[in-house]
Amino acid sequence: MGSPSSNEDVELTWLNVALAFGFITFNVIFSYVFDLGVGVSLLVAATRCVVQLAIVGTLLQKVFETDSPWAVAGIAFLLNFMGTFEIVVNKSKKRHQNMFPSVLFSLLASTIPISIIGVRFAMSITKFWEPSQYIPVVGMLCGSTINGVVVSITYILKEMQENRDRVEMYLAFGASRTEACKPILVDALRIALTPTINQMSVLGIISIPGMMTGAILGGSSVERAAKLQMIIMFFLSASTALASICSAWYAISVVVDSDHRIRQDKIYSKSLYDFPFSLSSWGLSTIVGLWHRMRNAIRRTMRSVYKTWVGGFGKKDDRARSGSGAREERAGLLERGLSYEESPPLG
Structure with a gap:
């Protein structure tokens, strides 16, 4: 019943x-x-x-x-491509030369193998390309991996610009670029993995995560939903670590060349269109321009709606402040001996 x-x-x-x-x-x-x-x-x-x-x-x-495996493969690539676009165009304050292809490779090399192996063996799904099973897993891996890649690359590029003296000292004493940059790489990966570690440590005690909640709302038993959440969290941890390592290592290889010289000219904080490696070679410059124009148009529209909507509150505050000021001015006139009629009227 x-x-x-x-x-x-x-x-x-x-x-x-x-x-x-x-x-x-x-x-x-x-x-x-x-x-x-x-x-x-x-x-x-x-x-x-x-x-x-x-x-x-x-x-x-x-x-x-x-229910086509080719359609599933196309969606998986599209998710990784859009994740790379989000990292390079919107999330990263600092960028390095050839960042787009390196980040795309890092995402594909981490999310695709881990999702295939995990869905096939850890989740015991023989037909691992089942759209309802595989695509949500890839989407969660991409979303979690983006944060780790952004944090690791940003930290490395910032350290290479602001604290380059330590790396140059190691290089001057004969250290290879791997040895000189190892402390920065270790710190970057530690910071990138910290959110995932913190998230795993509070699951089940402090918070009920989204995957488990969705499975319960979808009709699964609580026990199965809990086991599924454990599996997904281990996927996320592995994917974030692998993508962060690949992208951070490539960033160091770009900033410190094979002759063990720090190349700050390959670090950029300016507009994406000024890169020596232009996205036009990937056929993306037009897409990036349209995206920026559309985003700016949305922001202008939202800003005008926002100002119009909250303008009433501001006018009320101005009237309240003007009334309060008039009362204070009248009190000052009375203190100086002026008559009540000589004081300015309240607004």
């Missing part, structure tokens, strides 16, 4: 999404009240979330219906 409280067949509509969007509105108000300056960023990020997930939901539904 089924439980009367079962919600397995509840259909979620865009109205439900709009109601949940109200929490973002609360964050925007919170940002305005405390002058955090992140209201527009929150609206842009929320809009991106809605658009991207809507597109992904439509696309994945088609892939699930086809």
Whole structure:
């Protein structure tokens, strides 16, 4: 006999999404009240979330219906490609020469083998390319790996620019570039892996993670959902470590050349279009330009809506401040001996 409280067949509509969007509105108000300056960023990020997930939901539904391993492979590559795009274009404040192909290789070399081996053996799924099983795993691996790659590369490039004296001293005393850069590499990888370690340490005691929650909401038993979450977390840890090692090692090989010289001219903090290695050779310069223009247009629209929406609050505050100022000015006039009629009227 089924439980009367079962919600397995509840259909979620865009109205439900709009109601949940109200929490973002609360964050925007919170940002305005405390002058955090992140209201527009929150609206842009929320809009991106809605658009991207809507597109992904439509696309994945088609892939699930086809049940083709080639379609699954295409989606896996697309996820890694877009993850690389996000790292190089949006996340990294510092970049190095040939960063895009190196990061793309690092992501593919970590997420694809670990997802195939893990789904086939750790999750005991014979048909590992099953879309409903494989694609979510690859997506989670890409999302977790992005953070580790960004942190490791950013740390290495920053240290090479700000603390190059220590590396130059090691090189001057005859150390190879591997020996001279090892302390920086170790620190970068330690920092990149710290969030994953912290996340694993609190699972089950402090937090119930998203994968386990989704499995429970999907009808799986709590025990199976817990085991599945353990497996996924081990996947994430391995993928983050492997991608961070590959990308960080390549970054060091670029910044310190084969002649053991530090090449700061290969580190860039400026616009992506000024790179000696232009993305035009990959056919991406047009896409990057369109993306930046679209993102700026969304930000301008959100900023105007935000200012219009919170403008009423600002006018009320101005009226309150002007009224308070008038009262203070009247009190000062009375203290100086002026009559009540001579004092300026309240606004």
